[in-house]
Amino acid sequence: xxxNEAALIARVRAGDEAAYRTLLDRHLGPVTAYVRRMMMxxxxxxxxxQETFIRLWTQAQRYDPxxxxxxxxxxxxxxxxxxxxxxxxGRVVTGVADDDVVAEDISLSDQIVHREQxxxxxxxxxxxxxxQRSAIVMCHYQGMSNRDAAVILDVxxxxxxxxxxxxxRKLRQLLAEQS
Amino acid sequence: xxxxxxKRIIEAYGARQExxxxxxxxxxxxxxxxxxxxxxxxxGYLAQQRSVDEALDALTVMPGADLxxxxxxxxxxxxxxxxxxxxxxxxxxxxxxxxWRPVLAASLPLVTGLLLGASTLTTDTSFSWEDELTxxxxxxxxxxxxxx
Numbered sequence: 617x618x619x620n621e622a623a624l625i626a627r628v629r630a631g632d633e634a635a636y637r638t639l640l641d642r643h644l645g646p647v648t649a650y651v652r653r654m655m656m657x658x659x660x661x662x663x664x665x666q667e668t669f670i671r672l673w674t675q676a677q678r679y680d681p682x683x684x685x686x687x688x689x690x691x692x693x694x695x696x697x698x699x700x701x702x703x704x705x706g707r708v709v710t711g712v713a714d715d716d717v718v719a720e721d722i723s724l725s726d727q728i729v730h731r732e733q734x735x736x737x738x739x740x741x742x743x744x745x746x747x748q749r750s751a752i753v754m755c756h757y758q759g760m761s762n763r764d765a766a767v768i769l770d771v772x773x774x775x776x777x778x779x780x781x782x783x784x785r786k787l788r789q790l791l792a793e794q795s
Numbered sequence: 796x797x798x799x800x801x802k803r804i805i806e807a808y809g810a811r812q813e814x815x816x817x818x819x820x821x822x823x824x825x826x827x828x829x830x831x832x833x834x835x836x837x838x839g840y841l842a843q844q845r846s847v848d849e850a851l852d853a854l855t856v857m858p859g860a861d862l863x864x865x866x867x868x869x870x871x872x873x874x875x876x877x878x879x880x881x882x883x884x885x886x887x888x889x890x891x892x893x894x895w896r897p898v899l900a901a902s903l904p905l906v907t908g909l910l911l912g913a914s915t916l917t918t919d920t921s922f923s924w925e926d927e928l929t930x931x932x933x934x935x936x937x938x939x940x941x942x943x
Contacts, residue, residue, distance in 0.1 A: 631877070636870075637867070640863060640866065641863070644862065644863055644866075648856070648862065653856060658859065662859050662862050662865070665866075666862070666865060666869060669866045670866065670869060670870065670871070673870050673871070674871060730853065733853035734853050734854055734855065736850075737854040738854055740850075741854065752851070755808060756809065756814060756851055757851070757854075759814075761816075761817065762808075762816050776807075777804075777807035777808075778807075780806075780807040780808065781803070781806040781807045784806065784807070784809065784844065785806075787847055787850070788843060788846070788847050791846075791847070
């Protein structure tokens with residue numbers, strides 16, 4: 617946890633918008649990255665990110681700094697919102713957001729190659745069962761510790777490792793099939 | 796740390812040592828660096844997982860440009876009563892730092908009572924003296940009647 621994150625949370629609980637903006641700037645990028653990689657649909661992902669951060673504002677009193685890092689708490693909220701969304705609407709891939717794909721400072725041919733690799737990986741990742749995908753996204757992309765990821769998925773560390781190993785095996789198989 | 800555990804770590808976390816569990820990373824790296832048999836046995840696993848790591852890296856994402864503003868605009872405004880309560884009654888984990896706030900909240904009725912009492916207290920004592928004299932006179936007359 618950042619040095620003054622507990623103090624910022626206390627101020628957010630008292631309705632301090634400046635403290636809230638500081639926390640928003642600190643955590644918006646990672647939480648957005650997590651949700652977008654889980655959903656592969658920018659508009660729906662952004663709705664879930666928005667709901668996650670509104671809960672930071674309205675339910676800050678529920679966060680216990682002694683129990684978890686704020687980033688873990690926010691990822692936990694986002695994760696459960698994503699799962700609820702899939703339960704209600706099914707897992708629909710509407711396409712990858714253009715602004716996610718490539719930087720504009722590379723050549724056109726590199727952009728095309730990058731786009732193909734990006735689309736291929738997003739298809740493979742979306743083909744994984746949700747729990748395997750969550751485990752890989754949290755530990756590979758988000759840099760989360762195995763314990764934090766296990767808490768969010770409500771499994772033991774051993775079970776988390778099993779999910780990741782099976783997910784990576786399946787990814788390798790899917791990538792081989794597509795190439 | 797042994798070969799079997801190192802293999803399971805590579806299968807779960809990939810080939811990049813920085814992604815391995817922090818509490819086992821040192822031992823795993825040392826074993827891989829020092830043990831030639833481990834290097835030979837696990838070379839194939841490492842190569843497989845390295846290709847998965849590189850494929851995963853292709854999936855880059857960036858936050859939406861207007862998402863921050865959208866979130867700030869969508870924030871529900873807290874009622875001033877809720878803000879006051881949140882300030883006066885901190886959560887248990889904050890209680891040690893802000894113990895004086897609930898003390899202040901508890902003493903508010905006492906302070907309010909003292910202020911109200913002070914503001915309604917009359918300083919004009921003429922009526923009370925007159926009342927006292929009347930009572931004294933009544934007492935005398937009653938005593939006279941009684942003595943007769």
